[in-house]
Amino acid sequence: MRDDMEREYVEYFQPRLPQLHRLAVMLCGDADRADDIVQATVTTLFARWRQVRQVDNLDAYVRRSVVNTFLSERRRFWFRVVLTETLPDRPAVTGQPADERLEIRAALRTLPPKQQAVLVLRFLCDLPVGDVAELVGCSPGTVKSQTSDGLAKLRRKLGVLAPVGGEA
Structure with missing residues (x-):
């Protein structure tokens, strides 16, 4: 058995x-x-x-x-x-400049863990709000607020202007 x-x-x-x-x-x-x-x-x-x-x-x-x-x-x-103090060399991933990708990853790592997980699941894994809420163990409203807050922090960190109309 x-x-x-x-x-x-x-x-x-x-x-x-x-x-x-x-x-x-x-x-x-x-x-x-x-x-x-x-x-x-x-x-x-x-x-x-x-x-x-x-x-x-x-x-x-x-x-x-x-x-x-x-x-x-x-x-x-x-x-x-x-x-x-230094990271080992890694092969470059195509599709986005390496320095830009590293900046985004570094900025993402500065976020609180749950916010980081929400952004990764929403935008890199392309999961809907309900699925992310289930995976992270919170309400859909929390996922939406974590997404909004996390994107705002990333924009500030990266010096990116918010989209027109305040969309997140």
Whole structure:
């Protein structure tokens, strides 16, 4: 019986790991930290797989677990520890100038964790307000206010003018 559950676990997670890693990278902005977030999430879910596998919407549950792991990691003291002064070289991603992308990522990391998660889920993952509210564990109104406040902070940080008409 244990072998069947382990096989079921592996069959579920193996095709989803790249998607979970992509979500974690978008949340934290670092592929190595994303690996840690995904590993912590899947390890926790493995320990509770007997109960977790019976959830109605398992994909949404797992995504929310990744978001929760990211948010709880940001609360820990060790998150603030910087081990090196320079980042390793990374290959450039096409589509946006590297310096602009780095500026946006740096500005995004200055936001509170929940605001950061809301902006990433809304604009990088292109999720609707209701789905983001469910993933982050708050009301749709909170998602809207976190989005508005987060965008305003990013605009101030980046020196970008607000859109005409005050739209966020």
